[in-house]
Amino acid sequence: MKSKEESTSFLKKRSKKLFLLLAGLGAFCAAHADPLRPAIAKPLQLAEKDIAAKEFSAAQHQLAKAQAVPDQTAAESLTIAQVHAALDAGRQDYSAAAADDAALIATGALPPDQVTLLAQGEASSDYQAGNYPGTIATVKAYLPNDPRFTALLLQSYLKLGQCGPLGDAVSAMSRPPESDLQMVAYCDATSNNTAGYTKAMTLLVADYPSPTYWSQLLGVEQANPDFSGALALDFFRLKLAAGATATEPEYMDMTQSALQDGLANEAAKIMDQGYKAGVLGSGPDADRQTRLKALVAKRQAAGDAQQLAVAQAAKDEATLFDIGFNQVDGGNAAGLAMMADAIRSGGLAQPGPAELELGIAYREAGQTANAKAMFNAVQGGGGPVELAGLWLDLK
Numbered sequence: 001m002k003s004k005e006e007s008t009s010f011l012k013k014r015s016k017k018l019f020l021l022l023a024g025l026g027a028f029c030a031a032h033a034d035p036l037r038p039a040i041a042k043p044l045q046l047a048e049k050d051i052a053a054k055e056f057s058a059a060q061h062q063l064a065k066a067q068a069v070p071d072q073t074a075a076e077s078l079t080i081a082q083v084h085a086a087l088d089a090g091r092q093d094y095s096a097a098a099a100d101d102a103a104l105i106a107t108g109a110l111p112p113d114q115v116t117l118l119a120q121g122e123a124s125s126d127y128q129a130g131n132y133p134g135t136i137a138t139v140k141a142y143l144p145n146d147p148r149f150t151a152l153l154l155q156s157y158l159k160l161g162q163c164g165p166l167g168d169a170v171s172a173m174s175r176p177p178e179s180d181l182q183m184v185a186y187c188d189a190t191s192n193n194t195a196g197y198t199k200a201m202t203l204l205v206a207d208y209p210s211p212t213y214w215s216q217l218l219g220v221e222q223a224n225p226d227f228s229g230a231l232a233l234d235f236f237r238l239k240l241a242a243g244a245t246a247t248e249p250e251y252m253d254m255t256q257s258a259l260q261d262g263l264a265n266e267a268a269k270i271m272d273q274g275y276k277a278g279v280l281g282s283g284p285d286a287d288r289q290t291r292l293k294a295l296v297a298k299r300q301a302a303g304d305a306q307q308l309a310v311a312q313a314a315k316d317e318a319t320l321f322d323i324g325f326n327q328v329d330g331g332n333a334a335g336l337a338m339m340a341d342a343i344r345s346g347g348l349a350q351p352g353p354a355e356l357e358l359g360i361a362y363r364e365a366g367q368t369a370n371a372k373a374m375f376n377a378v379q380g381g382g383g384p385v386e387l388a389g390l391w392l393d394l395k
Helices: 004-033 038-052 054-066 074-090 094-107 112-130 132-142 147-160 163-171 176-188 196-205 212-219 229-242 248-261 264-276 286-302 305-314 317-330 333-342 351-364 369-379 382-393
Strands: none
Touching: 038 054, 038 094, 054 074, 074 094, 074 112, 074 176, 094 212, 094 229, 112 147, 112 196, 112 248, 112 286, 132 147, 147 163, 147 176, 147 333, 163 176, 163 196, 176 196, 196 212, 196 382, 212 229, 229 264, 229 382, 248 286, 264 286, 264 317, 317 333, 317 351, 333 351, 351 369, 351 382
């Protein structure tokens, strides 16, 4: 979409050309259907020339001559009105020009193509005059499929702070332009409409993915209570996968959370990414970070063979699931089967989060199709299903 300045320049130029064209066409058509009397035709021709030369006072004088002629026919009155519209548009009296257009359309005497041109002029003039409701009404009535005026429609909604209709109009597009989605997000953000903002940002990350958009979306989703507690680590995994920014406390907390779940390999990955991002390794907590990194390395070296034997003997499906995940984190895709078997066993208290994590593990192992299928199959509703939907948006 054009910027405000570009749109203004575009509309001014188009408005002037439009009304000059209408004036000429109106006079030509009228001349063939019902010839104008010379007392009207001559001053109107001179007025048109004056408008083209931006001699608006002279044009007004000539127009007044034509208007003063008595007993005007319908064709003469219509042509005078068209030239008057051209004059108002030319001198940038946008409110008057819009009213002229509306009056001409209301006559019902013009063919469809000229009605369309008049509607374009009316919408443009209303927008320039700050009559955004008028712009919206005209575009919806006469120009619903014209991309240039769809842009004006959206801008008018934005000017009025009508974020709901703006979002609906953009969502109705098959693949909304990035700039239109940005407009919706901006409108919702400035009106504190968290739900609308989240929806717009979700569409942005789906169609125009970038770490910036993901950071903005996940920054809002961070406050979602469904993504805290048991799903906090899954949410953090998404942040890292999307390239979104994370803080030092998040890296430290999630490293410890992974260790508590027996995922030493993932804990090592989290710390490595934190150091690579420059978030870890410096500052007042550098020593604490170093100690945690050493603990992670120690847990990695210990492996999980003994824990695996104990879990298998006890048929502890939850622990077997975590061991399988740890194997995947370590590059061993055989852990996927262990995770899937744990879910199928029926021995997990909460299968929804486990299905979500199996989808994440499939994605980590490079099995994209299986990951998508698993994300779509997450059961139970609530946070796991919502988070799976976000993972599906990740390219």
